[in-house]
Amino acid sequence: MFENIFTQEAWIEAWEIARTEIPLALWETVYVTVLSMVFAIIIGLPLGVLLVVGEKDGIMPLPKWLMATLGFIINLLRSIPFIILIVIVIPLTRAIVGTSVGTVASIVPLVIASFPFIARLVETSLREVDRNVIEAAQSMGASPMRIITCVLIPESVPSLLSNLTIAITTVIGFTAMSGVLGGGGLGKIAIHYGYNRYKYLVMIFATAILVILVQIVQSVGRWLAQKADRRLKK
Amino acid sequence: MIEIQNLKKTFRTADGEFDALNGVSISVADGEIYGIIGMSGAGKSTLVRCINMLERPTAGTVCVDGVDLGKLKSKELRAERRKISMIFQNFNLLMQRNCLDNVCFPLKLAGVKKKEAKVRAQALLETVGLADKAYAYPAQLSGGQKQRVAIARALASDPKVLLCDEATSALDPKTTQSILELIRDINRRLGITVIVITHQMNVIEEICDRVAVIDGGRIVEEGAVADVFSAPKSEAARRIVFPEDELAALPYAEERIVRLVFNGSEAAATPLIAGLAVDEGISANILYASTRNIGGKVYGKMLVGLPGDDDAVKRAIDYLNGDGVSAGELVREDSESTKGEEE
Numbered sequence: 001m002f003e004n005i006f007t008q009e010a011w012i013e014a015w016e017i018a019r020t021e022i023p024l025a026l027w028e029t030v031y032v033t034v035l036s037m038v039f040a041i042i043i044g045l046p047l048g049v050l051l052v053v054g055e056k057d058g059i060m061p062l063p064k065w066l067m068a069t070l071g072f073i074i075n076l077l078r079s080i081p082f083i084i085l086i087v088i089v090i091p092l093t094r095a096i097v098g099t100s101v102g103t104v105a106s107i108v109p110l111v112i113a114s115f116p117f118i119a120r121l122v123e124t125s126l127r128e129v130d131r132n133v134i135e136a137a138q139s140m141g142a143s144p145m146r147i148i149t150c151v152l153i154p155e156s157v158p159s160l161l162s163n164l165t166i167a168i169t170t171v172i173g174f175t176a177m178s179g180v181l182g183g184g185g186l187g188k189i190a191i192h193y194g195y196n197r198y199k200y201l202v203m204i205f206a207t208a209i210l211v212i213l214v215q216i217v218q219s220v221g222r223w224l225a226q227k228a229d230r231r232l233k234k
Numbered sequence: 235m236i237e238i239q240n241l242k243k244t245f246r247t248a249d250g251e252f253d254a255l256n257g258v259s260i261s262v263a264d265g266e267i268y269g270i271i272g273m274s275g276a277g278k279s280t281l282v283r284c285i286n287m288l289e290r291p292t293a294g295t296v297c298v299d300g301v302d303l304g305k306l307k308s309k310e311l312r313a314e315r316r317k318i319s320m321i322f323q324n325f326n327l328l329m330q331r332n333c334l335d336n337v338c339f340p341l342k343l344a345g346v347k348k349k350e351a352k353v354r355a356q357a358l359l360e361t362v363g364l365a366d367k368a369y370a371y372p373a374q375l376s377g378g379q380k381q382r383v384a385i386a387r388a389l390a391s392d393p394k395v396l397l398c399d400e401a402t403s404a405l406d407p408k409t410t411q412s413i414l415e416l417i418r419d420i421n422r423r424l425g426i427t428v429i430v431i432t433h434q435m436n437v438i439e440e441i442c443d444r445v446a447v448i449d450g451g452r453i454v455e456e457g458a459v460a461d462v463f464s465a466p467k468s469e470a471a472r473r474i475v476f477p478e479d480e481l482a483a484l485p486y487a488e489e490r491i492v493r494l495v496f497n498g499s500e501a502a503a504t505p506l507i508a509g510l511a512v513d514e515g516i517s518a519n520i521l522y523a524s525t526r527n528i529g530g531k532v533y534g535k536m537l538v539g540l541p542g543d544d545d546a547v548k549r550a551i552d553y554l555n556g557d558g559v560s561a562g563e564l565v566r567e568d569s570e571s572t573k574g575e576e577e
Contacts, residue, residue, distance in 0.1 A: 136326035139286055140340045140391065141315035150339065155330050230330045230371040 005200050014201035021189055026209060028103050029185035032175050036110035037168055044115040047074070048122025049148055059134060060144040077116040082174050085113050086181050106175065106183030114171050121163035125156040158229035165221025169214045176210055186210050235395065235427040236262040236285065241294035243280050243451075254280040255291070256451035267421050267428040269442035269459065271474060274433060277451040282399050282431045286318045287311055299394055316344055319388035323400035325380040327372040333359060333383045334368040340391040358386040362416060378409035385416060389424070396420070398430045402437055414440045435474055439463065439526065439533070447471040464495055464533055465560070475535070489519065489539035490547050492554070492563050496525055496532040499558020506554065507538065516540060516550050532558070 050070065054062035080088065086109040090100045093108040129152055137151045153160070176187025186206045194203020226232065243255040254277045262268040272278045283289040285296055287303050296303045301314055319340075327336050337355035338348075346354070359365050362382040372380055381401060388396055398417065402410040418441045421428050430442055438445050438459055445462050447455040449470030455462055466472045494506075511517045518538040525534030540547050547563060554561035 130324075130326065130329075132322060132324055132326045133328065135288060136320070136322060137339075139288055139315060139318075139320040139397075140343055140387075141312035142343050143309075143312060146343060150342070151328065155328060157330060228330075230332075231373045 010199075010201055014199060014205060017193060017199065017202050018205045022186070022205065022209060025184065025186045025189045025206065026213075029172065029175050029187070029210070029213070032103060032107055032110065032178075032183070032185055033168065033171050036107050036114060036171055036175075037164075039107070039111040040114040040118050040167070040171070041164070043111070044118030045122050047115070047119035048126065049152065051119060051123040052126040052152070053144060053148060059138070059147050074116040074119055077112065078120070080113075082109070082113050082177055083180065085109050086178060101182030103184030106178035106181075106185075110171060110174055110178065113174055114167060117170065118164070118167050121167055122160065125159040125163050126152050128159050129155045158225045158231075161221060161225035161228055165218060165225070168217050168221070172210065172214055172217065186213075235264040235266070235299060236260070236268075236429070237295075237297040238281075238285070239295045239297075241281070241284055241296065242292045243277075243284060243289060244292045253451050255284065255294075257294070258448070258451070258453055259294075260446055260453060260456070262427060262429060265421070265425050265427055266444065267418065267430060267442045269430045269432065269438035269445040270448055271432055271435065271438050271445055272448035272470070273473070276448045276470070278431045278433075278448050279399060280451075281448065282320075282397050282429065285395075285397060285429065286315050286320060316340065316391040317393050318395045318397060319391060319393035320397040320399060321381065321384045321388050321401045323403045325372070325377075325384045325404075327380060327383055327387070329372050332369050332371050333364065333375075333386075336372070336383055337386045337390050340387060344391055355386070355390065358389055359383070361389070362386045376409075377405050378413060381405065381409075381413050382416065385413075385420070389420065389426075393426060396426050396428045398428065398432075400432055401430070403432065403434065410434075410437065411440070417441060433474075435463065436526075447474065460533060490542050490563060491521065492518075492538050492540055492547065492551060492561055494536040494538065494554055495560045496534050496536070496558065499532050499556075506559070510550060510553055514546075514549055514553050516546050516553075518550065 047070065050062065051067075051074075052058060053060040054067050054070075056064070077085075086106075089109045089112055092112075093100045093105050096108055097105045099105050133155065134147060134151055137147050142150065175183065175185050176190065179185055179187030179189070179191050182188075186209055190203045190206035190210075193199040194206070238258060238260045241255050241258040242253070245252045245254055256277075258277075258281060260268075260270075270278050270281060280289055284291045285298070287296070287306075291304065298314070298318055303311060303314060306314060328339065331339070334352060334355050337358050338351045341351035341354060342348075356365065356368060359368055362385050364379060364382050364386070367375065367379065367383070372383065375383065384401075396417070401417075402413050405413060414437060417428060417430075420426055421441075428441075430437060432438060442459050444457065445459045446453045447462065447466075447468060447470050449468070454468040455466065455471045462471060463475055466475045507518050507520065518540055520536065521539050522537040523534070525532050525536065540550055551561045551563065
């Protein structure tokens with residue numbers, strides 16, 4: 001099955017397909033990732049903040065049942081495999097986008113899958129903020145809202161950046177998976193040509209570009225996180 | 235300025251209830267520097283955190299400047315807290331903001347305009363001697379500098395009270411000295427009432443007017459610093475003034491030991507131990523001495539070893555007892571051994 005992969009014809013054909021289709025696919029992957037991240041952050045960041053401040057001894061304790069429900073929903077969504085989640089949310093996707101196939105439609109399951117993840121990552125980041133610094137702000141008469149906006153979030157920016165980098169790379173992985181069920185992007189190219197039509201070179205190209213994309217995101221993210229961290233500047 | 239009445243705080247822990255404060259009442263006058271000293275676990279941190287209601291007391295009242303803080307709604311309490319600043323052992327600065335922004339933070343909370351806040355913050359940094367560090371980040375500063383920034387931040391809201399929670403415990407002795415000088419200077423120039431919480435006796439000696447000794451959630455002794463430290467009456471105060479390891483470190487087991495307490499005497503001018511040798515023919519061996527000169531008078535303690543006969547010890551004690559000095563023999567086997575006979 002693999003003997004014909006590296007023939008000259010295969011190379012020429014693969015290159016032709018890559019040249020014509022990969023730029024668009026790359027663009028699709030990038031914009032789906034970016035849009036999904038934006039929506040996921042809009043939902044996940046406040047939830048992550050709530051998970052921290054709403055605790056029993058947090059700065060803005062919330063009812064126990066609310067916190068338990070919140071935690072349960074997040075865990076539930078986190079435990080459903082993405083490929084199954086895509087199927088489960090099809091009615092929701094239809095309701096929002098009008099269709100359940102295509103690049104734009106894939107954003108809905110991506111957001112649903114990544115906002116709970118982001119909420120947990122934000123929670124982890126905010127927990128790193130020194131409890132004593134929060135107390136100092138309280139002693140100055142800062143309201144819970146002020147503590148969130150002036151202490152919790154700004155103090156954890158480096159950690160938030162590192163964690164969001166992890167989230168982006170995960171979402172890039174998810175976009176590839178959504179290719180199986182009609183989402184666009186590099187994943188679709190890889191599956192469409194590689195799995196369905198045995199053009200393994202195209203699959204390898206598409207995958208290689210995904211790998212490079214993840215590497216770039218990871219490096220830039222780390223660089224930004226370090227640059228943002230004022231604790232490291234001696 | 236601060237009236238604390240019968241304050242109680244009970245914590246619920248996994249092993250049941252724990253009374254951190256057990257009916258504390260203190261009264262701090264306007265413009266005073268008031269010390270609260272105690273070993274760790276004595277309840278001093280809980281006490282200071284009850285003063286600005288970071289910790290809600292279980293019972294009792296805290297009145298600051300005539301306002302009963304326990305009765306305030308959270309919004310009113312936040313406004314009141316701006317009059318009660320606090321500095322901490324670990325400084326608790328915002329690590330991602332530069333010094334100027336750190337000092338601006340309380341002003342921002344009070345709704346002061348950004349431009350105005352920056353001008354005021356710069357002036358405050360000047361007050362604490364860090365005008366050139368305005369744009370440095372806390373990570374670039376030494377411990378003493380960080381505490382200075384924290385003090386500038388504490389002063390930004392124009393407080394009436396400054397609470398110092400172990401503010402010098404993470405600093406070396408020399409830096410401690412300079413921070414204490416700064417606090418005293420602020421107290422004098424701005425008339426801010428200061429409460430100093432510490433386990434370090436020298437901090438209290440250095441700047442406080444009055445001191446309360448806290449132990450097991452109660453104030454066991456209170457009074458002028460010189461009185462409490464020169465003749466501690468409670469067990470807890472004695473433990474602070476005469477740490478146990480001091481006795482354990484004594485090398486000469488066969489000697490009799492006499493403890494001298496200098497209580498603001500002019501004894502520094504008199505060569506007391508030499509006098510004992512010359513006048514009474516008793517040569518004393520100095521085992522331990524920790525005295526300090528406060529305002530020309532000597533405070534502190536000294537342990538001397540004497541040759542073992544009863545008569546000599548009695549004569550020595552009689553000789554040493556005098557103006558501002560009290561002497562007493564230590565009975566060493568006893569766990570109460572640090573109790574000297576008071577004059």
